[in-house]
Amino acid sequence: MDFTNVLPVDCISKIISLTSPKDACRSASVSSVFKTAEDSDNVWERFLPRDYEDMIAQSSLSQSFISSLNKKQIFFHLCDHPVLLNDGEMSLGIEKESGKKCCMLGAKGLTIVWGDTRAYWQWISLPDSRFNEVAKLNYVWWLDIKGRLNANNVLSPGTLYTAFFVYRLEGEHSMRERFVEMSVINSEGSLSGSHRRIILDPNSTNSMMRKRQRVGYKREDGWMEVEIADLFIDEHCDGGEGFTEFRLWETNGYIKDGLIVEGFEFRPKRL
16 A cells, blocks of 8 residues: 555654655655645745744844745755854854754964964955955964864754864965864863874875874865864753863974964764
């Protein structure tokens, strides 16, 4: 018996809503009944983060534009166009496969030593960045970049995340054959993943150094990223204070240049 001819569309929508966004999209190809059920607001309301309306309210999206979209369209808009919050210091979006929130704290939301000194750092606009400005390193001897995120309030509960440093290397930079230090620390003061040494330039040829350290790689969007650490957002967190601090530094004294910083990104871990 074809149960799609027996069950009402609302019941099928309820079943689909208990799966995942990825499986829901696949179900639409089963039949026209499934397609109608999959398009239901009841399905996509469940996949959207509980605070998606707050995300939209804090963004620059117009109410007239949002009111013209159904829940499925809102879901994919937030996947493809993360909203900018806190005067452009942070972006918040959704991962397509899981519906979990993704977050990036941009360069403007970081504490960069000498970042306000034009001789050492410049703030520039790039067409392929989600932020209005990114930080370009002219040169420093002392590289130290820190960030702080209320992870419990921003990220999805009950989710394992991976933190990434997102950057670009420009021209004859000084990062080849060298590493930088990185760490992520939670509010209790314990490391969320061990303190690591990272190679930002994937073209470094020192095989022993590459074997011991994590190496950055180029993404499809043209930026580079390197994995820092994993952190778990507790299922029972109340959205209150749960700060995560992250840091990148290199203070051994050689001149560092050619680095462009977009920010630190937190995405659900792919298992």
